[in-house]
Amino acid sequence: MLLAVLLPVNIYAAEGVSGEKELDIPEIVMEHLADSYEWHIATYEGRHLSIPLPVILRSEATGEWHVCTAHSLPKGFFFDETHHGKIYERLADGTAVRPIDLSITKSVAQIWIVVAVLVCIFLSCARWYRKRTEKSDAPGGFVGMMEMLVMTIHDDLIKPAVGEKHYKSYAPYLLTVFFFIFTTNLIGLIPIFPGGANVTGNINITLFLAVCTMLAINLFGNKEYWKEIFWPEVPLFLKAYPVPVMPVIELFGVFTKPFALMIRLFANMMAGHAVILSFTCVIFLGWSMGTGFGLGLNIFSVIMLLFMNCLEVLVAFVQAYVFTMLSAVFIGLAHKEHEA
């Protein structure tokens, strides 16, 4: 996604190969936002420098599993350009179908990097605590920062939003969601290898997180919550006869809440990355426009780029915070106490 630093190399190479090719900014942006089967780092003089990632496929025709890389696809599989380069399988009758594709793509690799980072951070913090008792000094430095962050989310966000009574059982999930989104967002802002993949700007990830939150809300909702949905305290004609308007609306709300969570996170992160990429592209656009106008445009782009990157760091936190907060509030609503 954010190959801002390395993008110059990429564009130069593209121009070197195909001569005076027009700069197709939407295509470049989409390509960097999209998932891919290898981790592209740079292109220099027509040669791609990429980290190969394993492609795991189950053939629809034979039912066999294949493990390979993007360069050594087994027979019958091909990258379908009409489907944004996804791997498809050509069956014997000539039709193309999507095989079961469990490939470690760029996004998957990025997710596992995030998992490794999170596990390392929190296990090292936990080890710090294991060696100490409550009589020791409070931690400083990195552990202190993590403690502060965890306790801020735990005490100031989860506890008031979910409610004193039930927050303890949801705190681990909500904290995990927060730190997962936050770390993914931040690592996504690093333009070079260990980061830079557009993960939270991929609808699959936000869909998964939203479904988790939906399950957390609805599986453990209490009687009061379901009563609010199916038998709210409104006049009878609104909830039973002739049309059960309120239950329909409320039931609709059960799905719109997580849907809003999904779209909000996805759109914010995707848009942020798209804007940064666009400004990066403007630098090259300016370069091809001649010195005077180009230089002015480039300076403007660089300033905007720096500004957007700073803004995105803020957005990375805010979006993780908002997702966690709304999840917590929705969970809290599912544990509503009866109001007399």
Place this chain on the structure above:
Amino acid sequence: MENLPSILTPDLGLLFWMLLAFLVVFFVLAKYGFPAIIGMVEERKNYIDESLRKAHEASERLGNIQLEGESILQEARRKQAQVLKEAADTRDAIIAKAQEKAREEGNRLIAEAKAEIENEKQAAISDIRAQVAELSVKVAEKILRKELASDAVQMETIDRLLDEVVVKEK
């Protein structure tokens, strides 16, 4: 739907790996990560609360101890004053008693001395009286011897004396 960008289309592989990764991170963090931090912070909070309570108690007790010390000091001062007073009284009593005794002793000595002097005086007087009697006898003897040098005188004297004695007896 067919031509939506890949970031907008659901993808089984990505969802599958996301599920796996999220479960891993969730279980590791929920089991080892967050409880350690949150537990420690809660324990520390309890410890701080407890310490504060103890500090309050201790300062309260310190205040009590100071008050107590003050009162003990007061008591000690009072006792000291009392002891000093008693000592002074005792001293005065002893001195008075000693003076009394000395006076008595003096009186007694004086009385004894007086008695002695009286005795001595009596003895001296009786001694002087004896000597005076003896001397008188000797003087009388001498006078008599001289007066009774002749028989006539002796006789006259005897007569006179006899007369006198007879007269006296009458």
